[in-house]
Structures are given as C-alpha cells and as structure tokens.
Amino acid sequence: MENQEKTTAEKIIQKIEQDKVAPIAKWHFVLKNSSFWALWLLSVVLGSCAVAATIFVFLNSGWTFRSVTHDSFFKFILDVIPFFWIISLGLMIVFGYFNIRHTKKGYRFSFYLIIILSVVASFIGGTLIYAAGIAKNIDNIRRPIPFAKPIMSVREDRWVNPGAGLLAGTVESLDEDNQILSLKLFKGEEIEISTKELREEDFDLIEEGQQIRIIGGPDISDKDIFVACTVLPWDIQSQPINPKPKNTIERKINPDRINTCEGVRPYKKYREILITN
Amino acid sequence: MDSNYENLSDKELVAVILSNKEAFSVIISRYEALLRRYISRLGVRDKRDIEDILQNSFIKVYRFLLSFDDSFSFSSWIYRIVHNETYDFFRLKKRKPEITLEDDTEQVFLNIESDHDGPDELFDKNIDKASIQNALESLDKKYRDVLLLRYFEDKDYRQISDILQIPEGTVATLVHRGKKALKSFL
Numbered sequence: 001m002e003n004q005e006k007t008t009a010e011k012i013i014q015k016i017e018q019d020k021v022a023p024i025a026k027w028h029f030v031l032k033n034s035s036f037w038a039l040w041l042l043s044v045v046l047g048s049c050a051v052a053a054t055i056f057v058f059l060n061s062g063w064t065f066r067s068v069t070h071d072s073f074f075k076f077i078l079d080v081i082p083f084f085w086i087i088s089l090g091l092m093i094v095f096g097y098f099n100i101r102h103t104k105k106g107y108r109f110s111f112y113l114i115i116i117l118s119v120v121a122s123f124i125g126g127t128l129i130y131a132a133g134i135a136k137n138i139d140n141i142r143r144p145i146p147f148a149k150p151i152m153s154v155r156e157d158r159w160v161n162p163g164a165g166l167l168a169g170t171v172e173s174l175d176e177d178n179q180i181l182s183l184k185l186f187k188g189e190e191i192e193i194s195t196k197e198l199r200e201e202d203f204d205l206i207e208e209g210q211q212i213r214i215i216g217g218p219d220i221s222d223k224d225i226f227v228a229c230t231v232l233p234w235d236i237q238s239q240p241i242n243p244k245p246k247n248t249i250e251r252k253i254n255p256d257r258i259n260t261c262e263g264v265r266p267y268k269k270y271r272e273i274l275i276t277n
Numbered sequence: 278m279d280s281n282y283e284n285l286s287d288k289e290l291v292a293v294i295l296s297n298k299e300a301f302s303v304i305i306s307r308y309e310a311l312l313r314r315y316i317s318r319l320g321v322r323d324k325r326d327i328e329d330i331l332q333n334s335f336i337k338v339y340r341f342l343l344s345f346d347d348s349f350s351f352s353s354w355i356y357r358i359v360h361n362e363t364y365d366f367f368r369l370k371k372r373k374p375e376i377t378l379e380d381d382t383e384q385v386f387l388n389i390e391s392d393h394d395g396p397d398e399l400f401d402k403n404i405d406k407a408s409i410q411n412a413l414e415s416l417d418k419k420y421r422d423v424l425l426l427r428y429f430e431d432k433d434y435r436q437i438s439d440i441l442q443i444p445e446g447t448v449a450t451l452v453h454r455g456k457k458a459l460k461s462f463l
Contacts, residue, residue, distance in 0.1 A: 008309050008328075009302035012335045016298065021336055023295065029344040104346060107442035 036103045043096035044121045049138045050089040051126020056135035057082040057151040059237040062158070068215070069158050069166070084148035085139075093118045136236065152236070156186040159213050162226060167193065167214040168234060174206050181206060181228065183214070194219060194227045202231040211236075287351035294342060305335055308352075311430075312359045318425050319363045320374020320414075326366065334362045353439035356430075360422075360440055374421075376413045389428050389456065412462035420455030427452050 006014070015021075061080035062069055070076040096118040100106045109117075129135060142148040149157075159168035169185040174195070181193045193214060195206070205212055211234035219225040282290055282303040293300045309331065316327045337358050345354055367374060413421055422441055426432045434452075438445045 007302075007306075008331065008335075009305035012305055012332055013298055013302055015332065016301075016336060016339055019336075021340055023342045024340055024344070026343040029341075108438065108444055110444045110446055 033104050036099045036106070040096050040099040040103070040118075043092045043099060044118060044125060047089050047092035047096065047118065047122030048125025048129055050085040050092060051122050052129035052135040053139040054082050054085045054089070055126060055130045056139050056237070057085065060151050060155065062155065079154065080151070082139075082151070084142050084145065089122060092122065160185050160187050162191075165215055165217045165229075167191070167216070167226065167228075168212065171206055171208055171210045171212060173208060174203075178203065183212075191226065194225050196227065198228055198231060202228070205231045205233055288347050291342060291345055291347070291351065294339075301339060304338070304355075308355055309335075312355070315356065315359060315425075315430060316363050317377060318429050319360070320376050321363060321366065322375050322377060326370075330359070330362050330366050334359045337362065349439055350436060353432075353436045356426075356432075356436075356440045357442070374414070374418075376410050376421075378410050378413075389424075408463055412459055415462050416455065416458055419451055420458050423448055423451040424455045424459065 057080065061076075066073065066076040070079065093115060097111070097114050100109065100114050100118075106114075129138070136152065139150040140152065142150050143153060156168065159166045161167075167183065167185065169183045172182040172184050172190060174181050179194065179196055181195045182190060183193055184190045193216070195203075213232040213234060214228045215230050215232070216226055216228040219227045282293070282300045285293070285300075285303070287304065287307070290300045290304055294304070312334065313327055313331055316330050321327050321330060334355075338355055341358070345351065366372075413424070416424070423437055426437045426440060427434075432440065434445045434448045437448045441448070443451075
C-alpha cells in the first residue's frame with residue numbers, strides 16, 4: 001500500500017539501493033571501445049598482409065613465360081590467382097566492418113565508407129609491407145595449407161620439371177672447362193647439366209649459390225644428359241625498390257643459337273617471346 | 278531537495294548523480310512520461326509491462342551512467358536504452374508489438390504531410406485511426422521505428438541515428454521508404 005503511493009523516481013531509487021546497484025566503472029567502457037578499435041586495426045594489418053602477398057604472387061607468377069609453362073592463358077590464370085589471400089582480405093574487411101560498427105561512434109559511418117576505408121587502408125598497408133620486402137615470407141605462411149600453395153612453391157613445381165625441359169635450383173658448382181654444371185634442384189635432388197651450348201651471357205648468371213632457371217632438354221646423342229639451352233635468373237620480385245639483377249630474362253638472344261637447342265619445345269617458345277618483344 | 282537540481286541540464290545532472298542519487302530522481306521525473314509514452318508507441322499495451330520496462334531502463338541508465346559520452350545528446354542515449362529494453366521485452370516474452378495510437382494521431386499526420394517529398398506522397402485525409410494503426414503494425418520494424426521516432430517523438434535525423442545506431446543517411450532513406458510503405462498500406 002505504501003509502495004503504491006511512491007512516485008516512479010522513489011521506487012527506482014529504492015530499488016537501486018535495495019539491490020545495491022552501482023554504476024559500472026568507466027575503464028570497462030573505455031577498454032571495450034578501445035578493443036573494438038584495436039581489432040579493427042588488427043583486421044587492417046592482416047588485410048594489408050593479404051594485399052602484400054597478393055602483389056607478390058601477381059608479380060612472381062611468370063607472366064612473360066606463361067606460354068612456356070602453361071598450355072592456355074585460362075589455366076595460367078587459375079594457377080596464379082591467390083584465392084587464399086583474396087578470401088582472407090575479404091574476411092578481414094568483414095571482420096573490420098563488424099568491429100568498427102561496435103565502437104562508440106562506429107554506427108555513424110555508412111557501410112560503404114567503412115568498407116572503402118578498410119580496403120584503402122589495407123592497400124596502403126599492403127604496399128608498404130611489400131616494399132619492406134617481407135611479402136614472400138607472408139605468402140610462405142600458407143605452405144602447410146592444402147590447395148593454397150605459396151607462389152614460390154608453385155613456381156618451383158612448374159620449373160623443376162625436366163620432362164618439360166625446365167629446371168630450377170641453386171648453382172652448386174661449374175667444372176673447370178665450363179662444360180658441366182652441378183645444380184641443386186629446389187626439390188632437393190642434385191643433378192649435373194651439360195652447359196656446352198650456353199652462350200657467354202648465360203655463364204654470367206652461373207655463380208655458386210645463385211638461384212637460376214634453365215630451359216633445355218635431353219642431349220640428342222645421350223638422352224640421360226640434360227643440355228642447358230638458356231639460363232634465366234630465378235628473378236624474384238620481392239620489392240619495387242629493388243633494382244633488377246643484371247642479365248634479366250628480358251635480354252635479347254641471338255637468333256642464330258646453336259642448333260642442338262632448336263628442337264627443344266619450351267626453348268622455341270621462349271625464343272618466340274623474346275624475339276617478338 | 279530536488280529543486281536544487283531542477284534548473285540543471287541533463288549533462289550537468291549526470292555529472293552530479295554519482296555523488297547524489299537525488300539528482301537521478303530529477304532525470305527520472307524529467308523523462309518518465311516521455312519514455313512511458315514511447316514504450317507504449319513501440320507496441321507494449323499492458324501498463325504493468327510498461328512500468329517494468331521503464332523501471333529496468335532507468336536502472337540500466339544508472340548502471341551504465343559512466344558510459345555516457347557528453348558529445349552525444351543525453352535524451353538520445355536514454356531513448357536508446359529504452360528502445361533496446363522494449364525490444365528485449367518482446368523477444369523474451371515472445372510477443373509482437375501491438376500498436377496503439379493516441380489522440381494526437383491527427384497532429385502526427387499533419388507532421389508527415391508537412392514533411393512530404395511531393396504531391397503524390399500526400400495521405401488521404403479521411404483515413405481513420407484504426408487503419409493507421411493496422412498500417413503501422415503491418416510495416417516492417419525498420420520503417421516503423423524511424424517513423425515513430427520522426428513523426429510521433431519528433432526526433433531529428435541525428436537523434437534517430439543515435440537512438441537506432443544507424444547512419445544518418447540510412448535514417449533518411451528509411452523515412453522516405455517508410456512513408457511510401459505506410460501509404461501503400463492505407
């Protein structure tokens with residue numbers, strides 16, 4: 001009866017006192033708000049890593065020699081598109097949107113503004129990470145993930161393919177007569193390669209410890225011997241500020257190349273690319 | 278005692294509530310009628326339910342007092358708490374909002390008319406209260422919420438944005454579409 005006579009304010013104050021209701025400390029809200037901003041920042045950093053890895057993958061996909069390494073442009077594109085990183089970037093943008101919307105004033109930003117902000121921030125961050133030269137390491141993170149091989153692994157598989165006339169690895173040694181090159185393939189095996197048909201410029205790239213690619217084929221007289229027809233640098237584009245190494249893949253070759261190499265399928269395609277360029 | 282606080286603004290009152298709960302009773306007195314009416318407009322019919330929601334809302338206001346940022350309007354902040362508390366009530370009780378219009382409906386429709394986008398947006402003046410009630414009840418929640426705040430509670434776009442926590446641009450779009458949708462139900 002007594003309670004009915006009380007005003008709403010009195011009833012509420014009484015309830016607050018009875019239940020010992022106390023205001024939640026301010027740091028709790030500050031921490032909550034800061035956490036959402038921090039998580040947004042984390043999503044931008046991870047998105048930037050995805051962008052850096054995507055740039056790295058695209059620049060190292062082997063566009064120049066796609067007709068040497070792939071039967072069709074479609075197969076090449078399917079092989080090089082970094083779906084893993086593109087999906088990761090998408091997830092990070094969604095995650096970032098969710099977090100920014102939960103900050104104190106986050107709801108005031110429109111959906112498109114938050115998305116554009118996150119994408120632009122990820123692209124700026126991604127370019128900086130790529131320029132710092134760590135994009136290769138980031139791309140390598142996906143090595144244990146099935147169906148998401150890093151581009152270096154894809155390149156290694158593509159170029160360590162003696163049946164297709166392609167080899168890649170690290171130079172171990174070159175004999176005194178400049179006839180036999182010992183190459184440790186990226187897949188671990190060490191093989192000896194005949195260098196009898198290489199030109200002067202090719203030898204410039206053959207230095208101990210140097211990573212190289214070789215286009216060649218079995219010797220006409222002895223099928224067990226692999227003859228190198230041309231040498232290309234492994235040529236990893238890891239940062240835009242890096243100067244290109246000497247004797248890059250773009251250099252022209254003399255069309256009157258030694259005849260033994262004329263019949264080698266990838267070598268012929270390789271020549272066509274360089275002559276038309 | 279309360280009279281000492283009567284002339285203070287909401288934000289000034291918030292600053293003294295922690296040291297004196299009496300200041301909180303001024304806030305309650307200032308908003309209780311407005312909020313009771315808002316809860317009712319959101320579709321709560323039972324008076325005891327309205328009182329419960331109101332009481333829980335004010336207790337929440339007290340608990341979350343230190344989360345209030347004075348760069349916001351206090352009124353929008355308290356409306357937001359009541360709005361959420363009311364929808365929590367619907368969810369917990371598994372009830373649907375039952376719109377009940379008061380006698381100020383005619384004035385509300387004058388507000389909508391004066392805010393029209395073009396001659397084709399005008400409402401038929403012979404529409405009765407029951408039709409409007411049904412039309413509002415049939416409206417999608419997102420349209421009903423903005424129309425209630427815009428034309429029944431007389432809130433501007435910024436305030437609606439702060440209450441519903443959606444961007445102002447979205448509020449404008451929802452008001453425009455909501456009016457069209459309301460018209461299609463009438």
